[in-house]
Amino acid sequence: MTALGGLRITTASIEREFTDGATAIVRGALAGGCNFFAGYPITPASPILMMMLRDLPARGGIGMQGEDEMASIGMCIGAAMSGARAMTATAGPGISLYSENIGLALIGEVPLVIVDVQRLGPSTGAATTTAQGDIQFVRWGTAGGFPIIALCPSTIAECYTLTMKAFDLAERFRCPVFLMADKELALTMRTVDPADYEDAVVRERPVIDPEDLDPPAEYRYEPPGEVVPMQLYGGKHPVRFTGSTHDQHAYITKQPEIVGPLNQHLISKIDDHLDEIALVDTDLEDGANTLLAGYGVTAGSVREAVAAARAEGTKVSSITIQSLWPIPERQIRDAASDVDRVVMAELNPGLYKRELERVLPDKEIVSIARTDGVLISPSQLLEVIE
Amino acid sequence: MSTPIELLPNPSLRTEADYPFCPGCGHGPVLDALNEALMKLQLAPQEVVIVSDIGCSGLSDQYFTTSAFHGLHGRSITYATGIKLMRPDLAVVVIMGDGGTGIGGAHMLSAARRNIGITVLVLNNFNFGMTGGQHSTTTPEGFLTPTTPSGNLEAPLDICATVGVNGAAYSYRGTSFDHDLADRIAEGVATEGFAMLDVWDLCTAYFVRNNQFGRRQIDATMEALGLESGVLYRSDKPEFAAAYRKLAGGQHEGLRVKRVKATAAVRLDKRMHFVVAGSAGGRVRSAARLVATAAMRAGWWSAQRDDYPITVKSGHSVSEVIISPGEIHYSGIERPNVLVVVSEDGYGKAGPYLASMTPDDTVFVVADLPRPDTAAEVITIDPNQSDVRIAKAARALAMVAKAVQTSGVVPFELFEESAGEGGFGEKNLELVAAGVGLPAG
Numbered sequence: 122m123t124a125l126g127g128l129r130i131t132t133a134s135i136e137r138e139f140t141d142g143a144t145a146i147v148r149g150a151l152a153g154g155c156n157f158f159a160g161y162p163i164t165p166a167s168p169i170l171m172m173m174l175r176d177l178p179a180r181g182g183i184g185m186q187g188e189d190e191m192a193s194i195g196m197c198i199g200a201a202m203s204g205a206r207a208m209t210a211t212a213g214p215g216i217s218l219y220s221e222n223i224g225l226a227l228i229g230e231v232p233l234v235i236v237d238v239q240r241l242g243p244s245t246g247a248a249t250t251t252a253q254g255d256i257q258f259v260r261w262g263t264a265g266g267f268p269i270i271a272l273c274p275s276t277i278a279e280c281y282t283l284t285m286k287a288f289d290l291a292e293r294f295r296c297p298v299f300l301m302a303d304k305e306l307a308l309t310m311r312t313v314d315p316a317d318y319e320d321a322v323v324r325e326r327p328v329i330d331p332e333d334l335d336p337p338a339e340y341r342y343e344p345p346g347e348v349v350p351m352q353l354y355g356g357k358h359p360v361r362f363t364g365s366t367h368d369q370h371a372y373i374t375k376q377p378e379i380v381g382p383l384n385q386h387l388i389s390k391i392d393d394h395l396d397e398i399a400l401v402d403t404d405l406e407d408g409a410n411t412l413l414a415g416y417g418v419t420a421g422s423v424r425e426a427v428a429a430a431r432a433e434g435t436k437v438s439s440i441t442i443q444s445l446w447p448i449p450e451r452q453i454r455d456a457a458s459d460v461d462r463v464v465m466a467e468l469n470p471g472l473y474k475r476e477l478e479r480v481l482p483d484k485e486i487v488s489i490a491r492t493d494g495v496l497i498s499p500s501q502l503l504e505v506i507e
Numbered sequence: 508m509s510t511p512i513e514l515l516p517n518p519s520l521r522t523e524a525d526y527p528f529c530p531g532c533g534h535g536p537v538l539d540a541l542n543e544a545l546m547k548l549q550l551a552p553q554e555v556v557i558v559s560d561i562g563c564s565g566l567s568d569q570y571f572t573t574s575a576f577h578g579l580h581g582r583s584i585t586y587a588t589g590i591k592l593m594r595p596d597l598a599v600v601v602i603m604g605d606g607g608t609g610i611g612g613a614h615m616l617s618a619a620r621r622n623i624g625i626t627v628l629v630l631n632n633f634n635f636g637m638t639g640g641q642h643s644t645t646t647p648e649g650f651l652t653p654t655t656p657s658g659n660l661e662a663p664l665d666i667c668a669t670v671g672v673n674g675a676a677y678s679y680r681g682t683s684f685d686h687d688l689a690d691r692i693a694e695g696v697a698t699e700g701f702a703m704l705d706v707w708d709l710c711t712a713y714f715v716r717n718n719q720f721g722r723r724q725i726d727a728t729m730e731a732l733g734l735e736s737g738v739l740y741r742s743d744k745p746e747f748a749a750a751y752r753k754l755a756g757g758q759h760e761g762l763r764v765k766r767v768k769a770t771a772a773v774r775l776d777k778r779m780h781f782v783v784a785g786s787a788g789g790r791v792r793s794a795a796r797l798v799a800t801a802a803m804r805a806g807w808w809s810a811q812r813d814d815y816p817i818t819v820k821s822g823h824s825v826s827e828v829i830i831s832p833g834e835i836h837y838s839g840i841e842r843p844n845v846l847v848v849v850s851e852d853g854y855g856k857a858g859p860y861l862a863s864m865t866p867d868d869t870v871f872v873v874a875d876l877p878r879p880d881t882a883a884e885v886i887t888i889d890p891n892q893s894d895v896r897i898a899k900a901a902r903a904l905a906m907v908a909k910a911v912q913t914s915g916v917v918p919f920e921l922f923e924e925s926a927g928e929g930g931f932g933e934k935n936l937e938l939v940a941a942g943v944g945l946p947a948g
Binding site for chain 1: 553573576588593613617796806812834
């Protein structure tokens, strides 16, 4: 039995938190200026809904429980066009129901943060079991194939920082930004050092009246990729919005010479600014022949495996991918430049491995993939480090 | 539309463009009535947001100089709700067809129940006019459409009654031929709460052709269905956006953060795993939480991973607590150092843990369960041997207290400090004392 004896601390030198990722996401959203939230109850995302609905009204914001997922994201889109910084949170089954409205937010250039607390699928799957099976789903989950942004925190502190970052990127690029969490990260309580919560810079929202744009317009696609400030309902002049292919005044058209630049703009505004979005955390060691790669909850296993390997004198490098979409290709290539092998750890059938195979065609890609609801352990990773 | 132009107080909110609708379509006259209503209300274009659904009615917003939102099929009410919540000062008017009414039925119901201050204008022509004239939720029984070639078998939706009995502030049924339509639309828009106007009109492309349907048949159908026209429901329930703002401002403790100060500096050489396996509703998680926060009082790091089925107060509840001298990046447990089995539900989940444990580890098991087969040391605890009664839901805490005291996985004093905190502190400490006093064998 441990006796305290003379070990008492009289000055309270250490104060830490016992908290979870869902709480950190809520705090990050509030710090990021979120003033509108709508969601529908779903395990394991419900704690975010409950916390937002409790917290927002007292801060002058609005929190709604929609009648379903379509209503929840629909309210967010309407609110965003009326001045809100909006967020919603769900799990994979809810992303299915968001799908069509994600496309609407894309074409209408609506800033919106969508939290996906991933659980094991397909379908209802296992509601209280963690997984990372939605990472390709959010990328390709709406009609058209246009790019989206997806961030993926790997610690509770990162849940806070990257939620703020998601709000910033949503404003910067006027688009939906996904925050890819999972049940393990969102609901497992952990000790957190408050000093680890880093604030991300969240830019102010520039707003312009359509009449002040030269020439007056709601939208502009040229030069492609240049993002026009938001135009909100209730200003000096009417504002038009449409989810159909449209001209610069949001009138429906299918003329190729108008639709072409519109859609190219939606691609260019993301693809031409990859380095503004790319986020990775690398831990490289000279002489290492293996790069362990993880994201979200598997990045934690990677960190512990790296520490254990190095303690045994084995050289190993690692990368945590914090921006899953667009793929931080340059950063991944840089991290892998000196190794022959990359080990991708993920809780899905190997969904990011195929991206690495494309980005790193000359490297051996080893997939550590689990779909049984069990975490990938550091010892499982150590087995593949030579 | 017969209102003389000189009586109109405001400029038109129509653009100069002609409507794109088929000859004889009823949508144009209804939109003219909407324009007249907005003029009567002296609304400027930027004070109005027209939210259009999908289908022929979805083209409507483009013929107004107001703000506009053209979104997805059936979801127009949801966008309108978001707009109204943020900007209660704007007049938000949804224009949808009977198709959008059907696919968005849940939104219509919820908007009525909330009494959100938007106005919904249903251009109800009993079929899907843009996609081929298929039957909709308002197609009356017996009528012919390409998807009901032998006559419709489904009863038509009574839109006005549906929203009316569910809280709508205003509900009106009429036709595109009504001379007072503009006045009724103005009434709806001026209503603070949710206003529904179900306006029946003719789809000359399909429904008229397929059913020899016309103006007289609209009236006859309404009568045959036993449906009335006019303003059918009114309520003075408070409007939602205003009521929400009135209620807002209350402080609610929501965030799941427990701040823990280290009050002792105790050396810990390696990571320890403490697992409690019991039943949902048996306060397993809160008992495990005390171990985790006690570890933080020692200056250590902890993690608590809970596993439970989707049900709430039935089935298993297993909490895995990791105690570590440094930050925990991987929250999985392969082998518990201490396992506390509180109930049969927990026993059912303990198999893999028991199989992984070594003679260095300890299992505390409630006495009424069979002795587990494991390499670990097994200690049996009988909560019925207590001087004070330990309820089933309190067994987890009592047994965890005994396990902490016996195993020394965290300093017992710090565990007691954690247990004694908060509103349940006194009760918790009684249970801790009762647990520690239990005979163990």
